[in-house]
Amino acid sequence: MTDRRIHFPIAVKAVAFDLDGTLLDTLPDIADAADRMLVDLGRAAAGQETVRRYVGNGIARLTKRLLTGEMEGEPEAESFARALELFESHYRATLTSRTKAFPRVEDGLRRFQGEGLKLACITNKAESFTLPLLTATGLRQRFDLILSGDSLPKRKPDPLPLLHCAEQFGALPGELLVVGDSANDTEAARGAGCPVFCVPYGYGARDVRDLDCDAIVADLVEAFKLITPIRP
Numbered sequence: 001m002t003d004r005r006i007h008f009p010i011a012v013k014a015v016a017f018d019l020d021g022t023l024l025d026t027l028p029d030i031a032d033a034a035d036r037m038l039v040d041l042g043r044a045a046a047g048q049e050t051v052r053r054y055v056g057n058g059i060a061r062l063t064k065r066l067l068t069g070e071m072e073g074e075p076e077a078e079s080f081a082r083a084l085e086l087f088e089s090h091y092r093a094t095l096t097s098r099t100k101a102f103p104r105v106e107d108g109l110r111r112f113q114g115e116g117l118k119l120a121c122i123t124n125k126a127e128s129f130t131l132p133l134l135t136a137t138g139l140r141q142r143f144d145l146i147l148s149g150d151s152l153p154k155r156k157p158d159p160l161p162l163l164h165c166a167e168q169f170g171a172l173p174g175e176l177l178v179v180g181d182s183a184n185d186t187e188a189a190r191g192a193g194c195p196v197f198c199v200p201y202g203y204g205a206r207d208v209r210d211l212d213c214d215a216i217v218a219d220l221v222e223a224f225k226l227i228t229p230i231r232p
Contacts (some may be wrong), residue, residue, distance in 0.1 A: 005162050006195065006214050008215075008226050008229050009196050009225075009226055009227050009228040010177060010214070010226060010228070011227070011228050011229075011230050012117065012171075012173070012175050012176065012227050012228075012229065013117065013118065013170075013171040013172075013175040013176065013229070013230045014117055014118035014119065014120065014165070014169040014175065014176050015112050015117055015118075015120070015175070015176070015177045015178075015227075016119075016120040016121075016122045016161075016162060016165050016167070016176055016177070016178050016179070016194075016222075017109075017119070017120070017121050017122070017177060017178075017179045017180070018069075018121075018122065018123060018156075018178075018179065018180035018181060018182070018184075019121055019122075019123035019125055019130065019133070019134075019221075020055060020056070020125060020198055020203060021055070021056070021180075021181040021182065021199075021201070021202030021203035021204065022102075022124060022140065022179060022180050022181045022185075022202055022203075023101060023102065023105050023121065024099055024100070024101055024105075024133060024137060024139075025099060025100055025101070025102055026095075026099045026133065027048060027051065027052055027096040027203060028048065028056070028098040028099070028109070028222045029091070029095060029096070029097050029098050029099050030051060030055060030062075030091065030094075030130045031046070031048040031051040031052075031063075032090070032094045032097070032098075033087055033090035033093070033094045034046055034051050034062070034066055034087065034090075035047070035155045036086075036090040036094075036095065037063070037066070037083055037086040037087040037090055038066060040086050041079075041083060041086070045168050046066055050226065051066075051067075052203050053203075054066060054071075054143060054205075055185065055203045056124065056150045056182050056184055056203060056204060056205070057124055058124045058125065058126070058155070059084070059087060059088065059091065059125070059126065059129075060084060062087075063080065063083050063084045063087050064080060066083070067079065067080060067083055069180060071205070072091030073085065076152050079185065091129065092129075095129060095132060095133060095136075096132070096133065096136040096137075097176065099133060099137065101135075101137055101200065102199075102201060102219065103219060104219040104220055104221045105139075105196055105220050106138075106139070106225055107220070107221055108219060108220020108223060109139070109218070109220065111220075111221065111224045112140075112220075112224055112227075113142060115229040116229060117209070117229055118144045118145070118169040118171070119142055119143050119144055119145075120143055120144065120145040120146070120147065120165045120169070120201045120202060121139075121143045121145075121146045121147070122146075122156065122161045122162065122165060122178075123147070123148055123149060124149040124155045124156055124184065125148055126146075126148055126149055126150050127146075127148035127149075127151060129148075129152055130148040130209070131146065131148075134146065137215055143167070144169070145152045145165060145168055147164065147165065149221070151163060156184040156185060156187070156188040157183065157184045157185075157187035157188045157191070158191070159188050159189075159192035159193075161188065162178060162188050162191075162192035162194055163165075163175060163191060163192050166192070166194070172194065173192045173193040173194050174193055174194065175230060176192075176194045176195075177194065177195050177196070177197065177223075177227060178194045178195070178196040178197070179196070179197050179198075179199065179217075179220065179223055180196065180197075180199075180202070180206030181199050181200075181201070181202020181203060181204050181208065182197060182202060182203065182205070182211075183204060183205075183206055183211055184204075185198070185209035186211045186213050187213050188199065189213075190212055195214050196212075196213045196214055197213060197214060197215045197216070197217050197223050197226070198211055198213040198215075198216050198217070199216075199217060199218070199219060199220075199223075200216055200218070201219075
């Protein structure tokens with residue numbers, strides 16, 4: 001956690017939430033798709049705990065990690081293309097089988113929205129998966145802006161999505177709170193100049209206590225208690 005001084009409650013105009021591991025518990029369905037892909041390729045299933053360590057940078061990077069067993073590994077191009085095709089096919093089939101919102105997510109979103117704050121969902125997941133997930137779980141209408149991993153030229157941990165979000169909402173970066181669960185979220189927030197809270201129940205490879213965040217909150221309701229809205 002950062003040593004910089006921050007005073008609570010934080011005054012914000014808008015809030016940007018990560019998706020996987022922050023809003024939605026998508027791991028069971030992602031792991032099922034991953035294991036089906038690996039079995040199709042004649043490999044052993046990875047299991048949820050391995051997949052948990054690998055998620056966060058999009059399905060393409062997850063597929064590469066599953067093939068190589070390394071966070072930044074690069075498999076042979078033809079093998080990767082086949083594996084990615086299989087993974088995407090299986091994930092479309094499993095997408096909403098067991099995925100659900102984490103506890104108090106809907107309550108927290110209602111509280112933020114009730115204060116007139118603009119809300120965004122910013123994820124590295126492709127739009128073709130993001131929008132159906134948000135629709136199926138009933139969360140899509142909560143967001144004024146949804147940015148997926150293929151919405152802009154760059155994605156988290158690059159600060160571009162957060163800077164774009166702040167601009168769209170007419171807010172300064174320091175007025176946009178980021179709520180996430182991984183280093184992708186904290187690094188993007190620091191790069192953009194946004195305050196950032198982390199939830200401890202997500203999928204990041206690193207313990208949130210080791211991340212550069214302004215607060216660790218049990219859930220979205222706890223996050224809400226640490227902010228105050230900036231009125232027009």
